[in-house]
Amino acid sequence: MSKPVNLVSTPYDPSPYFDEMFMSSYTVRTHYQNVYRQFMAMKAGNLNKRQSATMKRMMEEGITFTLYSPDQAEALERTIPFDPIPRIIPKEEWLRLERGLHQRVKALNMFIKDIYHNQEILKEGIIPRKMVLSNRYFRPEMMRLSVPNDVYITVSGIDLIRNEQGEYFVLEDNLRSPSGFSYLYKSRSIMTHLFPELVFSHTIQDIEQSLNVFLSALRRLSPSGKPDPVIGLLTPGCYNSAYFEHTFLAQQMGIELVEGHDLTVIDHKVYIRGINGLRQIDVIYRRIDDDFLDPLAFNPTSMLGVAGIMNAYRAGNVNIVNAPGTGVADDKAIYAYVPEMIRYYCNEEPILNNVPTYVLSRPEEREHVLGRLGEMVVKETSLSGGYGMLIGPSATEQEIEDFAQKIIANPDRYIAQPTIQLSRAPVMLDGRMAPRHIDLRAFVITGEKTQVIPGGLTRVALKEGSLVVNSSQGGGCKDTWVIS
Structure with a gap:
């Protein structure tokens, strides 16, 4: 297991994962070289002072998240742990992500309109009718109800991960009321004020105008x-x-x-x-x-x-944003069918792939998963925030056995995916760089046109070796830069 190393010594070993900053030869990726040099030049005392100022600023501004735990009698309000080493995405890489996110949200919006009107995708058997109509987020009250400009999903948060080869996958769609907007903007504000030499030495795509885009989208949806x-x-x-x-x-x-x-x-x-x-x-x-x-x-x-x-x-x-009933499209079982939605509604191949997913209501897939639970990530379809999950490789034999019984009792409630070792990026711990797993929540705003906020929110699993990045489970965040 990799340990934090001195910032000015040899970088940590990035293998066997994809590392955002370091290549397998221990050299720094081109788009990170300037950031790496500047961090290398910082004295440990100065860096610690800035990190302390960051936490103080977040506390003063009330940048907090309420952490709920079954082990605690009361909820714990805490600041979101913030790491000063930015996550950097080259422009060419971002343009592909942007196209894929446009495509995906367009198909999801068309799916929601379809199931609350003609249900053509169900009639053609592309998605099982029962899976949709018995879904806890399907709202009969929305049937035949038209919404302004046919926009059901004004704002969405699409979670992306990278595998060991650096290939992007969509992990999850958040369509009801996705959170994390504020941390995206506050992360940029903190970096600008406390690490200005880093920010102003790069040409970073602006995110401030995105709030105006969001406001314009809301105004446009007024009935x-x-x-x-x-x-x-x-x-x-x-x-x-x-x-x-x-x-x-x-x-x-x-x-x-x-x-x-x-x-x-x-x-x-x-x-x-x-x-x-x-x-x-x-x-x-x-x-x-x-x-x-x-x-x-x-x-x-x-x-x-x-x-x-x-x-x-x-x-x-009155218009309600996002529309009631959108949750049927971010159910984790429905997620498995999004590539088919893209082919059906857009007549295109998906630009961004799903993580391979087993729908456990299917007997053959259920049997396959039950025999390999120790290798799988199993999720309850209606839950989010890192709850209702089994991460097989880190689970005990008893936890695996208990989860197997839950699946057998209610297979419709679960999906399973092979464990993907999320990409890693360096974080600063006590003046040293240490590798931690990350994901990316990209925010898509649909108004007169669709816009993806440049960069999104990078979430960090702060516990060494952990793959759980959710703030509700103790995760932190980084500023995310798209380099023009």
């Missing part, structure tokens, strides 16, 4: 046609793990930050309560799940949503 529609971000409140992100986005885009009790529905129109009375709201960027959106339509015990908001939505008096 009222007003030149200045009222837009609100609906948050579950300050106890939500991503509340910092909700406040950040509302402030940066100049939109209202609202909770369910701030809104009321009158005559199928949604209003914000304020000290000056009621004000009609046109677009709601929701950061709560469908189940809690409207107690009259979904979960009757919900205290987070707004009673009657779905009636206002059906009446065309």
Whole structure:
């Protein structure tokens, strides 16, 4: 197992993984050479001082994430661990990723429209009807309901990984209310203020305009046609793990930050309560799940949503972003069929491949996986954030046996994938470089046109040897640069 080494000595051994900075010959990749030289020139004391300033700044600005653990009686609010060595993506590499993400989100949006209207893909047997109609995120309430500009997915977060050869794969699609936006922008802000000599010595594609693109997309989706529609971000409140992100986005885009009790529905129109009375709201960027959106339509015990908001939505008096029911397309079993969606709706071959996936409702694939659980990553189809997973190579015999029983009892709830050793990148630990596994969450905004935010959010598994990068499981993040 690789150990941290002195920053100014021989780099760590990058094999057997794909390393973002170092090649197998221990030489630095061309696009990383300037960053490597500048870090090499830094004194350990200065570097530690900057890292301490980074954590202090994040605490002062409230850049936090609430960590929930079954082992703890109370949730733990903490800063997101931030690593100062940026992840760098060459322009040519990024252009291919961008094309692949455009293609994928286009097909996913067409799939959602199809299943809530004519269901042609189901009639032709390309995707099993039962898999869609019995999916917990399929919403019959959305059947035959048209949405503005046919945009069901305004913002999506697509998780990408690289295998041992450096080839990119799509690991997961996040379409309901993807998180991580704020950490992308804050990472760039921190690097600009605390490591300016690094940032300004590179030509990095700008990300700041992406918030304007997102705001323009929300305005365009207003059903009222007003030149200045009222837009609100609906948050579950300050106890939500991503509340910092909700406040950040509302402030940066100049939109209202609202909770369910701030809104009321009158005559199928949604209003914000304020000290000056009621004000009609046109677009709601929701950061709560469908189940809690409207107690009259979904979960009757919900205290987070707004009673009657779905009636206002059906009446065309408010738009909800992302549309209710989009979760059916980011289910992990449906994920296995996205390449077929691309072929069906776009008449193209996928630019970005899926990780090979076994759907455990299929008897032959289930038997194959059960015989090799120690080599597999098994995921519960409806969960995210690193929950409900078995990582076979690091699991105990008892954990493998327990998971086998879960699969046998409810095979429809699980998919399995071969373990891919995620690519690695160096992080700074106590003034030394150490290798850690990473992934990339790319954010795609669909408005008048589709835009991929340059770079996205690189997430880091900070525990040595771990493949789990999720913030909810203790992961950290890096700034991600697309070099022009």
